[in-house]
Amino acid sequence: MQVPAGWQVAARLEALEDGVAKDVLIARQLVLLLREGGEVLALQGSCPHQFARLAQGQIVKGWIECPHHRARFRLSDGVCGSGWKLPPLKRYATKLHEGVVLLPDPLVPLS
């Protein structure tokens, strides 16, 4: 497979279960991948509080809850829920190509 310029391989789409978070290490950064139907979301994979692996947290109604101290982050935009004053999770563009999930190369977050 030829990877399009400006992109890098993150995971095979078939390795992602619908609605189940998985994290991958890309360019020394933990990235959380979440498949929803034919779409894949990519967010910062470590909690901005004390760096817990968010992929080990619970997903409830469009939010992911950190497994350590239960801060919640909205999956659609990374915003932290009420009760915490943490920065939003970084979000990354994704692209599906020949059954593979691609992330930007270099790994620059969406603004």
Ligand code: FES
């Ligand atoms: S490490 Fe995530 S809320 Fe503390």
